[in-house]
Amino acid sequence: MTRAWATLWTRSQAAAADRHTIVDLGTPSPVLMERAALCCAREALAMRGDLPVWALCGPGNNGGDGVAVARILHGWGVPARAFLLSERLSPELAQQVALAEKLGVRIDRGLPPGQEEAVIVDAMLGTGAAPPLRQPFVAAVAWANAHPGPKLAIDIPTGIDADTGAAPGPVFAADRTVTFVRSKPGLHVTPGRAAAGEVVVADIGIVSQDMSNETCLIDPVEVARTIAGLRPGSHKGERGHVGIVGGSAGTPGAAVLAGAAALRAGAGLVTIATDDREVQAQLLAHRPELMVQPRGAEPVPAAKVLVVGPGLVREADRAGLAALWLEDRRPAVWDASALAEIAVRSPMPRVITPHPAEAARLLSARTGESWTAARVQADRPLAARSLATVTGAVVVLKGEGTLVAEGARLGVCVSGGPALATAGSGDCLAGVIAALLGRGLSPWAAATAGVHVHGVAGERLVVGAVALDIADAIAAVLAAPEETHPRFPRRVLG
Numbered sequence: 085m086t087r088a089w090a091t092l093w094t095r096s097q098a099a100a101a102d103r104h105t106i107v108d109l110g111t112p113s114p115v116l117m118e119r120a121a122l123c124c125a126r127e128a129l130a131m132r133g134d135l136p137v138w139a140l141c142g143p144g145n146n147g148g149d150g151v152a153v154a155r156i157l158h159g160w161g162v163p164a165r166a167f168l169l170s171e172r173l174s175p176e177l178a179q180q181v182a183l184a185e186k187l188g189v190r191i192d193r194g195l196p197p198g199q200e201e202a203v204i205v206d207a208m209l210g211t212g213a214a215p216p217l218r219q220p221f222v223a224a225v226a227w228a229n230a231h232p233g234p235k236l237a238i239d240i241p242t243g244i245d246a247d248t249g250a251a252p253g254p255v256f257a258a259d260r261t262v263t264f265v266r267s268k269p270g271l272h273v274t275p276g277r278a279a280a281g282e283v284v285v286a287d288i289g290i291v292s293q294d295m296s297n298e299t300c301l302i303d304p305v306e307v308a309r310t311i312a313g314l315r316p317g318s319h320k321g322e323r324g325h326v327g328i329v330g331g332s333a334g335t336p337g338a339a340v341l342a343g344a345a346a347l348r349a350g351a352g353l354v355t356i357a358t359d360d361r362e363v364q365a366q367l368l369a370h371r372p373e374l375m376v377q378p379r380g381a382e383p384v385p386a387a388k389v390l391v392v393g394p395g396l397v398r399e400a401d402r403a404g405l406a407a408l409w410l411e412d413r414r415p416a417v418w419d420a421s422a423l424a425e426i427a428v429r430s431p432m433p434r435v436i437t438p439h440p441a442e443a444a445r446l447l448s449a450r451t452g453e454s455w456t457a458a459r460v461q462a463d464r465p466l467a468a469r470s471l472a473t474v475t476g477a478v479v480v481l482k483g484e485g486t487l488v489a490e491g492a493r494l495g496v497c498v499s500g501g502p503a504l505a506t507a508g509s510g511d512c513l514a515g516v517i518a519a520l521l522g523r524g525l526s527p528w529a530a531a532t533a534g535v536h537v538h539g540v541a542g543e544r545l546v547v548g549a550v551a552l553d554i555a556d557a558i559a560a561v562l563a564a565p566e567e568t569h570p571r572f573p574r575r576v577l578g
């Protein structure tokens with residue numbers, strides 16, 4: 085079971101929970117704001133060393149949090165000031181300003197003058213706002229990013245879309261973000277995840293009636309339990325036989341990488357199906373553990389699971405794939421150029437692993453709309469869910485902050501880093517997911533555990549590592565899965 089607080093709330097879910105807590109249950113809004121500000125003040129205190137703390141405050145309740153943070157810190161003897169960036173003040177913000185002024189907190193209009201180093205608190209816009217930013221926040225974000233000192237964002241860095249992680253304009257670059265009750269997709273989906281820094285989830289007593297956990301982080305605790313539950317298998321046949329339909333003349337390597345990663349992820353046997361004699365010879369020379377056989381009408385009949393696509397660049401080598409997609413009953417991972425052969429929803433258990441450009445091509449072909457890689461990246465959750473709908477598959481939308489979608493359900497991967505951006509890294513991922521399918525996991529469990537493990541393996545490497553290093557690192561990650569991850573939110577109680 086994913087831990088409850090790995091669930092992510094969209095803007096409207098957060099607003100509904102606020103309303104329910106305040107209107108239906110009667111918790112006064114200032115009580116929630118006080119609890120929110122207390123958690124943020126503690127984090128600012130931990131970040132400040134002996135620096136002053138300056139809160140940049142917008143017109144709404146996010147701004148109210150900022151003024152309350154300055155007041156609480158002032159009460160603790162910390163030099164703290166608030167800067168109001170808008171003429172307009174929400175009623176809660178106006179109340180906070182009146183209280184802070186009575187207590188002697190210095191509150192100014194406009195941006196701070198001078199270049200004195202300070203902790204900059206982003207209390208400009210929260211989950212009530214949607215980018216692109218208007219003035220004065222465009223200028224304020226640029227000012228804040230250029231100012232020396234640690235950066236703390238309240239609820240969400242200003243400029244990030246809380247629902248999609250998109251950043252259509254300037255974005256506050258936080259070292260840490262304190263978000264309330266549940267994290268938000270935008271703090272974990274690219275490019276938002278880079279702007280959020282360390283994410284802290286503060287439980288401040290907001291209660292939701294919405295028990296859905298449709299969108300969640302891929303929880304390292306759940307992945308570790310899933311892996312611990314895999315049977316080691318007393319002989320190689322019990323750990324699953326993976327068949328790989330891949331490798332064209334000139335590109336046999338992708339099939340080798342997928343095969344090597346499948347073996348490192350515990351597959352008992354891996355056979356590559358190709359009719360090209362030259363490719364067959366090259367495959368065996370690359371990795372003697374692999375087996376090779378002609379493709380035939382039913383590729384690798386003995387295999388329990390298939391990977392379809394790695395290195396299958398020649399069009400002639402893709403003949404018959406449309407039928408395989410639709411009719412082969414075995415669970416299968418479809419990747420790379422094989423994705424172009426998907427014409428209809430498959431009723432069979434399928435995982436597809438497109439990168440953004442492949443996702444755009446598939447969405448354009450299947451929906452009749454014009455999708456580009458940029459459009460996919462502008463709303464990655466929507467792209468992943470749409471692909472899941474049109475293909476019937478579990479979708480792994482690759483890239484920093486990989487997403488896994490099954491119907492409306494969405495998992496956001498916290499692991500992975502730049503060392504994974506190397507040729508053939510995606511082939512390794514396909515092999516890992518296939519091996520986990522072969523060891524008995526469902527498509528969703530194999531895809532979520534696979535992307536997390538692949539990401540952790542990549543984090544253990546340096547930029548310059550090659551894809552076979554990723555494949556080779558997988559075994560150690562699976563042998564001792566960690567229940568924590570530095571990018572999984574830290575939880576605090578307030």
Ligand SMILES: NC(=O)C1=CN([C@@H]2O[C@H](COP(=O)(O)OP(=O)(O)OC[C@H]3O[C@@H](n4cnc5c(N)ncnc54)[C@H](OP(=O)(O)O)[C@@H]3O)[C@@H](O)[C@H]2O)[C@@H](O)CC1
Pocket residue numbers: 102106113116117118120142143144145146147149174208209210211212213214215216217218219221238239240264
């Ligand atoms: N109530 C509670 O229970 C609690 C709430 N809490 C806190 O409240 C936050 C939500 O507060 P909120 O709803 O007041 O919205 P908020 O994020 O401050 O922004 C609204 C303002 O932004 C403006 N604006 C919008 N888009 C814009 C753009 N593109 N560019 C520029 N401006 C733009 C918009 O202007 P308008 O569009 O109305 O003209 C409006 O004035 C939440 O994140 C959390 O921090 C906590 O204290 C816990 C308890």
Ligand SMILES: Nc1ncnc2c1ncn2[C@@H]1O[C@H](COP(=O)(O)OP(=O)(O)O)[C@@H](O)[C@H]1O
Pocket residue numbers: 439482483484485486499500501502503504505506507508509510511512513
């Ligand atoms: N900066 C990054 N952070 C996290 N993961 C990344 C990053 N860059 C690439 N990856 C991962 O590396 C893999 C690259 O796959 P893909 O784009 O298919 O490349 P290739 O075709 O070269 O194998 C994907 O799993 C992707 O999510």
Ligand SMILES: [K+]
Pocket residue numbers: 146206207208209210237238239240241242
């Ligand atoms: K903010």
